[in-house]
Amino acid sequence: MAIKLKIFILTENYDILITIVNLSRISFIQINYFMAVARHLSFTEAAKSLYTSQPTISRQISLLEQQIGVQLFERTKRSVVLTPAGSLLVRELSEINEKVVQVLEKTRNINLEQDGNLNIGFLEAMDSESVCGKVITEFLGKYPKIGLSLEAHSFNALRERLLNRNLDIIFTLSFEIDDALDIQWKSILRTNSCIIMSCHHPLANRDRVSLSDCRGENFYIISRDESPKAFDSVVSLCLKNGFTPNIIRNCPNVESLLLNVETGQGIALMDNSIRLHKNSNFKIIDIQDDMLDVVMARRRDSTNPAVQLFSKMMYAE
Numbered sequence: 001m002a003i004k005l006k007i008f009i010l011t012e013n014y015d016i017l018i019t020i021v022n023l024s025r026i027s028f029i030q031i032n033y034f035m036a037v038a039r040h041l042s043f044t045e046a047a048k049s050l051y052t053s054q055p056t057i058s059r060q061i062s063l064l065e066q067q068i069g070v071q072l073f074e075r076t077k078r079s080v081v082l083t084p085a086g087s088l089l090v091r092e093l094s095e096i097n098e099k100v101v102q103v104l105e106k107t108r109n110i111n112l113e114q115d116g117n118l119n120i121g122f123l124e125a126m127d128s129e130s131v132c133g134k135v136i137t138e139f140l141g142k143y144p145k146i147g148l149s150l151e152a153h154s155f156n157a158l159r160e161r162l163l164n165r166n167l168d169i170i171f172t173l174s175f176e177i178d179d180a181l182d183i184q185w186k187s188i189l190r191t192n193s194c195i196i197m198s199c200h201h202p203l204a205n206r207d208r209v210s211l212s213d214c215r216g217e218n219f220y221i222i223s224r225d226e227s228p229k230a231f232d233s234v235v236s237l238c239l240k241n242g243f244t245p246n247i248i249r250n251c252p253n254v255e256s257l258l259l260n261v262e263t264g265q266g267i268a269l270m271d272n273s274i275r276l277h278k279n280s281n282f283k284i285i286d287i288q289d290d291m292l293d294v295v296m297a298r299r300r301d302s303t304n305p306a307v308q309l310f311s312k313m314m315y316a317e
Contacts, residue, residue, distance in 0.1 A: 030064045031093060033057050034072065038090045041080045116146040118306040121167040124152045124254045127275040131171055131189060131294060135313050142313075146306050154253035155227035162297065168307050173271060174293035175229040185297035188314060191272040193237060193290040197283050198264035204283040211269075211287055215243040218266030220257050223250035234269045237290055258282075 036046035037057065047054040065072055072086035082090065120136075122128050128136075128150070140148060153161060155176055161167045163182060177183045195211060203209050203217070219238075224231040231250075238245040248266055251257040254274075261268050262281055271292045276282050296314055298307055 025067055026064065030060050033060045034064055035090065035093060035097075037061060037073065037080065038082060038086065041082075043080065116143070116304075116306045117149070118146055118169070118304065118310060119149045119151070119167045120310075121151045121153055121158050121161060121170040123158055123170075123172045124154055125258065125270075125274045125276070126152070126171060126294070127273055127277075128171070129275075131273060132296075132314060135310070139310055139313055143306070143309065155222065155230060156225075162299065165299070168298065168302060168304050169310060170297050172295060172297065173230075174295045175233060176227065177295070177297050182300055183297050184300045185295045186315070187293040188296050189273065189294040191292055191294055192286040192288065193269060193292055194272045194274075194287060195267055195285040196258070196261055196270055196274075196276070197267040197285075198262050199281055199283050200264040201267065201283070203267070209285050211237065211241045212243070214238075214267060215241075217246065218248045219245040220249050220251055220260045220266050220268045221245070221247050222254065222257060223252055225250075226252055237269060237287070 033046065033050065036050055037043055040046045040049065043054050043057050043061075047057045050057070061072065070085045071083050072089060074081045074083055122131070136148070136150075139146075151161075151167065155172070158167070158170050158172055159176055159180070162170045163180075171188075174185070174187060177185055195209065195214065197204055203213065206213075219234070221234050222230040235245060249260060251260060254270070257268050257270075258276070260266065269287075271294070272284070272286060273294050274284075276284060296311070298311065
């Protein structure tokens with residue numbers, strides 16, 4: 001059924017009565033084109049912003065003016081200016097557009113309250129509570145019907161599961177994904193690098209330990225196969241402090257590295273976001289002059305609306 005509307009538009013010189021406008025003949029595309037020209041005051045720039053041609057924009061605007069029976073723009077060879085009627089239409093449509101956005105957001109949220117899934121992955125041994133524990137609690141409270149799954153993986157597996165769409169969001173270290181074109185990421189926490197050792201290691205009894213004091217110590221390190229950048233960052237940090245690390249074992253993942261460190265035969269370098277601060281078997285010593293970024297990452301082409309909602313809550317923190 002056609003929708004009919006009476007519109008009164010007051011101009012400087014005369015009253016225009018638009019009687020019986022058939023809204024079913026006016027498309028959202030025409031409205032979008034009109035708002036773009038009004039924003040740029042240029043048919044050419046509006047066409048560029050909408051990735052269409054200038055003649056297409058001109059035809060649709062002319063058709064819109066014919067349909068509502070009023071001129072919206074004053075056109076000259078050098079300029080485009082809104083008429084009083086056009087200015088009124090811009091104001092009214094701006095308010096309507098904001099309302100439409102709000103309604104669509106509410107509609108999407110209602111759907112999410114009914115179903116949906118969100119799969120989040122963490123770098124193994126990462127302290128998820130300090131990274132995003134508060135947001136996870138709030139998210140579950142606000143969207144109780146979205147199924148939330150949390151997993152922990154090694155560097156390589158975590159990145160691959162995100163790229164293969166097995167995970168929607170991951171929390172990892174920035175050097176792991178900062179050159180991945182398909183991944184969008186944002187830093188959510190700055191943390192120190194740290195020295196990790198067994199509480200029984202000889203250096204654990206010292207009040208102060210710097211990385212340069214670790215010259216000659218045995219090192220456990222994440223293997224280059226697992227994370228080339230993690231391997232290189234440890235070697236680089238040691239070289240920066242005047243020595244080459246004595247690597248006695250390349251470990252396939254973080255958990256294996258920690259198992260070896262716990263024996264007291266060697267030490268390791270990691271980030272301070274690990275979940276070990278309350279474990280009395282380890283001593284953790286911050287390296288004050290070396291910082292790392294813990295990041296939240298997602299695929300650029302993700303269409304899961306739950307990802308948007310969770311990201312919005314994280315960025316608000």
